[in-house]
Amino acid sequence: MKKLFKKQKETVDLNRRSFVIGSASAGLIMAFAPSIMSFDLSAAEAVSQEVFSPTIWWHMTSNGDVVINIAKAEMGQHIGTALARIVADELECDWEKVSIEYVDTHKKWGFMVTGGSWSVFQSFKPLSQAGAAGRMSLIEAGAKILGVKPENARAEKGRVISGNKSVSYADIVKKGKFNRTFSADEISALPIKPANKRHLTGINQDFKALDIPAKTNGTAVYGIDAEVENMVYARPVIPPTHFGSEVKKVDDSKSKTIDGYLGFEVLKDPSDTLQGWVVVYAKNYPAAIKAVDLIKVDYKKGETANVSEDDIQAEGKRLVNSSSAGTLFVDEGDVSKARVNAKENIEALYTTDTANHYQLEPLNAIAEYKDGTWFIHTGNQWPSLTLPVLAKSLGVAQEKIVIKPYYLGGGFGRRLYGDWIIPAALTAKAIGRPVKLVFTRADDSLFDQSRSASTSLLKASFDKEGQFNGLEQAFAAGWPTKSMAPSFMPPGIDGSGKFDPFSASGADHWYSMTNHRARAINNELAQKTFVPGWLRSVGQGWIVWGLESFIDEIAHKIGQDPVQFRLSMLDGKGKQAGKAPESVGGAKRLRNTLEVISNKVSSIKLGKDEGIGFAVSAGQERTMPAWISTAAHVHVNRQNGKITLKKLYAVVDGGLIIHPNGALAQIEGSLLWGASLALFESNAYKDGQLSSTNFNTYLPLRMNDMPEMDIEFVDSNEFPVGLGEPGVIGVAPAISNAVFNAIGVRLRALPMKSHHVKNALNA
Template structure:
């Protein structure tokens, strides 16, 4: 992912930046210097004049309090705590004096995105260096106050110590003068602490989270809580098709009878994101809800008005069945030759239904125009993607739009691209007053960026001696990145087009195979029916579902134990050796997690119709692998087909664990999300829209279906990687493989339904 970010002008290139540590009225400030060379101002002058760009990492008040700025979205993952720990550990400050502030979208903060499980991974090095540079500056100033050389002083928990004498950080800030610039070379030379020197990060550390108290005492402010003076309430009328709908006429005669109804607007969107939109506004939200229910809009529907789930699946099957479709994502060895020379071959077609986000907090935004600037109050995961579209819709320069941050009541990828903000700002612009637009659950569902239905065809070849000789994987779905962030799509390895990396990752697995080909195909019918979305684990969730289930099929064909078969291919040779810093050890680390897991479950006594299945995964991408081995213990009722997920096991190597409680919560949540997608969550497109729009028909995992969980983290000092999404990936194939081991039924469709089992057992 790093290469993709380097395409963006806003990106912080640490190789060309230097750090400044300077004094100001607020105390001590740590910031980026604009350039490495030709910097005319001293650090102290630059800080006092705010002549720095793009990010102020943190500042320390005269009483020693450390305020760390968080340019990420908080949506339940406690990212503020994790990032603050990184800074505070290197800074050697007192954790009780640390607080966090979430920042708005001012350009000084640079490129802003919270997704892909990237936050800790991408922030670890610069935040560690920012903390270390601050510590050095404090030691230098503290040593001067103590009358010793910096080399004979050390920092520890908010004090600079020299022999039996010490001075607090607060005293240093009050008495010392800071005017220190660290060049890029000096920054690169700053060593990050080894594990045995850490006091705030690592598996054995347990300190209070900074962002939990407000969530438990009711003071946390979410986007849906935002209010501004003089605002009206609005609700959208969702058109019958995502694209191509046109409003012919509107009849609001019944809506006018609703007390508080103010009117409606037919939106014209210069960004062309919204097509055929009507928004109703009222004095209060209940009135807006009622008015939309009563309003009648006559539409010219778009071309996908009759598209069904079956149509999308049929198109996916057609696409993967042809050798001429798509773009090669992996092409190693000679798969075609292996196929021709094969004595035998097997294949499996794996599918997933449409799935939706259904985040707890429905979409919402408050839009107001003040002075010459538009202010948006909402929770958004990817402001740097959203702001240009808002500016285009409003026909104003991007610097005239600011997103004010709020907690997100669930994101899971839905709040990356902020398309729901557009109707809020356009309505506010049309009526000339602030607007708070809130989607009902049904509105949210109909406008959701669904995880596309998917189809994967896998083929394995076996040579004349019966050995496994080649793997082909073709997979088709709607691509989120194609619609929402096309600049992030690299060319395929065959040069025949671009590929959505988030809809292909996982096919570039860590197994050593002589012949391996993976072909990514865009399902254009899905693409034009709705906006495909990034949903927690993204493409890995459906691509590895097919891959890891099929690996078991290959092992059984060879008469080998599926665990040993995997271990044999996780040899860490060639490209599978990994690289520094993100994947040191490569496939051997994944192998280790599977070995640990296999020993953990080897002595479990299975009852009748019970089985244990395994899967390995290395999400989110090869450039940021979290090594996870997953096992599922299931019971299958042969009469009803019901699968009971009794227990999930996961052994996780995520490198250095920054915030242990947060990491555990992330893995627990992602395992349960994976279980929900594996066994329950399913939607279907009908007449161009999703059929299920609320929890009475969309059925995620319920409390009575919760499995036990056994999660073990590998103690590691390797580079930390993201853990928000990777736990999802291995659950479905582990469950499927367990079902096969329990009753001999191979399941190839998600979610795995009782009817899938009974239809086989009764034949």
């Protein structure tokens, strides 16, 4: 297997680029090139001269080996294998001859991001076309060798075949001459294989993953493994407040007693990302750890030095109860009129505590200045977001920075915005040597981009006949996009400001409702206390928690079965019909998953104080829905309040499944993450900082709490969507609804702890 630590991204503008396929010393190269240049030279000349800096999607050696470039970050989601399957399936090559390479941050790769469960979804069409163009070119060249017309030949598993004659791709590359350009119009017209012609993608395919061997035999290189010559080790001193801290005085007299201690730097960051930062550096990392523990830094603290979790939650509650706060995200029908004319209205407040990423590999980066260029060694999910800020911090052009990719020991959204690179780079610039900066678990926790505490107020109205006829949802939290990518924020439909779409998605659900309003509100106290982060499932994880629990409340209020109530609203009418290519079938596909899962659990015999609850979700966004129904089987101990999650069920319609084993792993992991957030994970801000900084006090799901899982994928030929995050979304409301069905109490705070159960039972 080829190098598995290099990276970048392949989402490019097909309107401005053309495919070129040409012969080269390495064999056959297939690349994107700017249209304006690709016609000035022949494809062969362009490839051989490299005049257009081609974005090389794949190349084939004279032995028939296919190397596919991966411009995504690998963090356990098997993205390299999935993307390679797309190319290889259309190319009709032998999977045993396929390998992958991760590319660095050269501008030719375009906008680079690995997040939002977008990788397969955004890459499927262009990668399919790249493979199809290669297959067509190989058939043409192979047919010429065989002495037949291209229309009388076909490609199959690395060979071009015509009747009883065939020639291998390897021989075609050796003997043939490739000089083919596909215009942008020709690219868009390239056909993508129908499902019945695929041999590498689809729910029933099972081929080896290309990324697993290196992870299991120890050859995979993670960011924390990287080393360069002459480097020193560093550890940061995390300031008492994220914003507004200033260093007044540093006393390193005790640090000087540590063997290997070299000194410290007070960082001045032109980007203003880091405020009040001190970094200690040493000959080895243990010395750096000890030196930070002994150094004394006198600070002027920022204005949030006394902010607590209760303060943030209280502000959230104030905001959702204010009709003037925030901006409208959804406004259909007339919710206000429905409420005024209602026979009855009900409302409920749902909250979530602060939660953290706690990825296995703590943050780390090496910064090295060499030959006029800054080289950064780290694992980063969103280099295109990181590079401009890093360039500003260093005072150089972005082109003078190269981020070299490595495996990520967990990302989950924390490694999207690479703010941890900045202290490594500024320290290296200050001392004139390469710096490897590694955060301890506690450092990592204190610098984490927390999933903000959230508050959701939901209101339902019922007409004169007592039927449900209106839903209003107001939800408040700190917004990641406001802090890190404000240009991604669209205006609200009422023109009263912009909102974070990733902290609103999910409120624009797939239920048909006559009157529906959703209001997105930024909790500014959270926003100025820390940098809110994108954590796996992002806003859907807390917005749908309230929504799907409240849907159950509405169903019970009107005396309907919660599953049947949902099915009645998943009619696929109007905007809920979906659209091509990403949401063909719309709400009816979500309805199907709910019908399947309902039938699956219908025969389960429940014991005393046991219940099964349901939830539906369509994350990540309406523009890329993964249709999932979730069911949770729980037991609740009335004496001590403990909730035991016995089993989770999920029925998933993700369209065409590219890499079945990878998809299963993604859903398994996301279901367990959802269970962890639902029942265990909680942190609290105290005096402007997180109070839990390690696994002795921050308690995620443990092995002895693992539920059984039953996961079923719908066999679908529709456009593939992402599956990395959506499985998280439905778990918490399914558990909450199961608890109600088990013991008749409604829990409205995450995580659902035993004291919540006991308090509800005693209320």
